[in-house]
Amino acid sequence: MPYAVVAFVLSMSFGVLARQAGFSATQAIVTSALVFAGSAQFAALSVVVSGGGLVAAVAAATLMIGRFLAMGIALAPSLPGGPLKRAAQGQTVVDASWALANRGDGTFDRWLLFGTTLPQYLCWIGGTVLGALVGDLLGDPDRFGLDAVYPTFFLGMLIAELRDRRSRTVAAVGAVVALALVPFTPPGVPILAAAAASLLGLRR
């Protein structure tokens, strides 16, 4: 489970960074256990560190996970049960599991989704506990290049997604849109805007 290992490293860096942003160890661990969305947690953290307010931090986190809305819509036809059961199953969506469970024909293997999320969840909490407890001993976490963990991890998922010419095209468009918007919009917005590139799928 390479993704569980990455989850561990990623959440450890969250634990370290959260402690430095003023979170108590308990707060860092509760955040990982209940939010369980790396990009949201890092987004909120970066707003706190840069001196932003409560609303801005929650908004950045929410925008950052806007993709889960799209992922949940895609997943919906593959989930059985009533609204509560469906809502609960929807909570298991994280990037890696969603991508792995995606059969590529519009349907999903939900047991593969749950099965790949569970080890990531456990490692996510374990890594945060370790990072929150030993973070104080490390000093400046940037010195250790932990900020390279997150983009490299997503790059791995991206390369696995580039199956054909169309997916390569929308990925390139998404990257250009995001970079072009960075100087002009709050963090989080460029990423959501990039998702609009998927509308190219409307063309046959």
Next chain:
Amino acid sequence: MNLWLLIVGCVVTTALVKAAGPVVVGGRELPAGFLRVVALMAPPLLAALVVTAALADGQRLEVGADTVGVAVGGLLLWRGRSVVLAVLVAVMVTTALRAAF
């Protein structure tokens, strides 16, 4: 800032966003064009996450040690190496560059 309020806010919005798709769309059959769009959603989102994480610092674009680290990790991934190896190398390259300069 009250960090507990921040945490509660993030927990509530994350849970709602994750629940919305499965609950609202339900088990309905969706049109083929819609499914093609959804199938194409991951590549641009992931590409945007990669380039903004590696190149953007807040609202500024800059090439740093982490950019080089991620690029080296990407090269390993392109050659078919595992994600774990690529992440470890990316961290080591970034750390080494920061120590050197």
